[in-house]
Amino acid sequence: MPPYMFANRAFCFSSCNAWCRVLRCRGIVACAKMRNQRRNAADFCTTRNPRRACSDGILFQEQPQIGNPYLEDALLRGYLKSHLPAQVFAEVNPDLERFGALVKDEIDPLGRECESQPPWLLQFDAWGRRVDEIVTCAAWKRMKEISAEEGLVAEAYERKHSNWSRIHQMAKVYLFTPASGFFSCPVAMTDGAAKVIESLGIPKYLEEAYARLTSRDAGRFWTSGQWMTERKGGSDVAGGTETVAQELPDGTYALRGFKWFTSAADSDVTLTLARIAAANGQVEEGTRGLSLFYVKLRDEEGNLNGIQIQRLKEKLGTRQLPTAELYLDGATAQRISKEGRGVAAIAAMLTVTRVHNAVTAVAGMRRAILLARDYAVKREAFGKCLAEHPLHMRTLARMEVEARGAFLLTMETARILGMQETQKATEEDRLMLRLLTPVVKLYTAKQAVAIASEALECFGGQGFMEDTGLAILLRDAQVLPIWEGTTNVLSLDVLRSLAKSRGKALDAFFAAAQAKMEPALGVTELEPSAQMVHEALRKLRNFAREMALKGEFTAQMAARDFAFTLARIYGGVLLLEHAAHCDATTVDAYAAQRWCRQDLCPIDAANEGGSYAMNAVSRDADLVFDGWPDPR
Structure with a gap:
């Protein structure tokens, strides 16, 4: 496995505690002393490491490290302490500290494994039988178990803390996301699917699905996909959805059509849009012709449900995440929206997934800044460490301010979502949620890319090297302005929220x-x-x-x-x-x-x-x- 920079904190010299103190200090007066300690420690390491002793042609820089991300994030802790009721904070705080340790010790290494062992498609077995199996690594499967055990979806629906449960959930997702090998994507879509089912009143035929989507039992937990994008691509589902649903005698439907971009294609179930065909085979075009369907990917024997996997997508980033082109050839489905009300039915899902997108954005910003901050007290340039250069510190400060504003915008949107879900929201709150959701998603996504790009500069040439694991910060951030609506699409959605209200x-x-x-x-x-x-x-x-x-x-x-x-x-x-x-x-x-x-x-x-x-x-x-x- 490549020596990714996100490795756990491990030092071969006893003066590491001094470096930890520097990370928490307000000034830079200790940097000169730390620099001398670092030189002594480096000399010590050289005597213990033959590879370093033979230094010709070998670059040696101390790699940046992140410890417990909860304990290193003063803003997150300060926000929770100032916003949550005292009793809720007393329960949430130790849980997040424990989870932060899990992120450092287990989830982070798993995320690196997901990156180094991306999914691949086995279309045929050795005897020519088509199997269409997406093969994922053990780490990806373990991420699913952790997501269930930690209640990354369930926390929001158990509502142990009433309207504050959403904040607790999003805080955990915020810590989980940048280390998760992008398993945060199926978590987001699973949350969105659960939200849709809940908004429908959890009809009896969806009770099992809802229970599994919100389960803490790793053996019962299901993840959901979200199949909306077809051959024409883009956010115009009214003009781009060609999938046809033919009603069957038992009241279910057979779906036929091509899904061009399906994230988390290895999920257990999915929600998708299709047009119901009349007896003469005709379908209604436009938004009014779309209905929402629930699909299980496999039958009881484990065979694909009328689904052919054409290929896995080759992407700039999110390579850990299986994204596929699928052909639905009679996939059995249940209609879960009223006929022609599919777009309206997914509105609740879009709110949830857009908030997740924003959480992913601000979490990526925080990860980049924590790494750059640690590197600033380790990397020496022009005779002093980076933290002693005022221009470098001003650059980091600009990044920090941007990340703080983006974080508070995201958490405020999540807070109002929690109030709406527990019937505590006023009419003004509901209007704000409708307005803020596209605003926060588009803004944080664009800023996440800018911060990731700036962060790579903080590492100089090392920021451009794939084997440092830093390039992934920028590659994965670039998807955020595209998923769940591009910047321009969401800007027009802001106008729609004003017009409709x-x-x-x-x-x-x-x-x-x-x-x-x-x-x-x-x-x-x-x-x-x-x-x-x-x-x-x-x-x-x-x-x-x-x-x-x-x-x-x-x-x-x-x-x-x-x-x-x-x-x-x-x-x-x-x-x-x-x-x-x-x-x-x-x-x-x-x-x-x-x-x-x-x-x-x-x-x-x-x-x-x-x-x-x-x-x-x-x-x-x-x-x-x-x-x-x-x-x-």
Whole structure:
């Protein structure tokens, strides 16, 4: 197995505790002393390691390490302590500390094994019989067992902590995801499937499925896929779904069609869309023709249920995850939505999976920063360690501030989801959940890629080497802006949330922002930043009025900037709220101040610059197609 950088903490010299202290210090005054200790330790290691003693042509740098990710994440612990009721925190805190140790000691090595032993497809056995078996490594199978045993899905549905159960679950998923070899993907889709079944009232014929999807028993636990993408690809399921469902005499359906992109193709069950054929074979096109179906992948004898696996996909990242092209050739299925209401039925699933996408994004940011932080006190350049270079520390600080805002945006969305699930949400909360879900998903996904790219620079050339295990940070992050809706698709979804609520969702946004910032207005060091957010809110409100007058054309041009403005403003609001809490630190206050110094309302600057003028689209086209042969 390649010597991945994510190995467990292991040092061959006794001065390692000094390095651990450096990781927790606020300043860098100890770096010179640590550097001398490191040289002595390196000399000691050389005498013990013949390979290092023969140093010609061998690069030697100390690898970055991560210990218990829960104990190393001050923001996560601070957030839970300040938001959870005391009794809930008292129960959740030791569970997460224990789970963090499990991540370090067992899950992390398993994740590396999943990366080094990716899945492969056995289409035919030695005698020519088609078997279509996706072969996964033992580590991948163990990840499924751990997901069940740790309740990575079950925690949200047991509701032992009422509405706070979602926060507990997402905190565990946050710790699990970057070490999981992307088993977090089937966890997300399983959670989404359970949510759909629960939203349907758990009908009797789905009771077993729901029980298995939310089980803590590794022997009973099922994972679910999500098969929505067909040959035309993309998020336009209304225009791209060609799979046809033919009703059978017993009330089940036979599905026929091609599924072009199916993640976690080795799952036990799946949800998929199809068009029901009438007696004459005709189907209804568009959204109204789509119904939602539940499919078991295998029958009682273990044979595939009318499914042929055409091939596994070759991807830039997420190579640990089996993603396949499938042909449904009479797969037996049960319709679980009302006829023609398939898209409406998956709305609850999309909310859950988009929140998971955001959790994956912020977890990846945190992993990258923890590694870069550790490396900063180990790597020496130009006569001193990286942590003594002010520009490097400023770069890490920028990454940290971005990760903090993204984390709070994600957890706030998960908090409201938990309230909705336990019937504690107000109408304003429900409007905020509908608005924030696409905003948080699109924003955190884009920032995850940026942070991963910046992190690789922190390691110099080592960040570009596959055998260090660092490149995976960027490769896997790149899928996040694409899954569950691209940035532009989700930006338009933000507009739909406003249109469908007749502007009430935006009213709820303004009201929530004002209420959450109120405590910060009484704190001297936070008040200037709160005023910056107030000014950004004023500009946003003015633009929203202007957008309403100009109509849909302007709104669509501005949709992306509008969504990013919502994210930046609300990120500032949440950082201020967190910094104003009685348990907050000076670091929390500084993070809020740093966030609020950026342009919180980019849509205003773009508008002033004429970006949304009526001729902007034609000028954009001229720019893009400059030099392109005129198709006319």
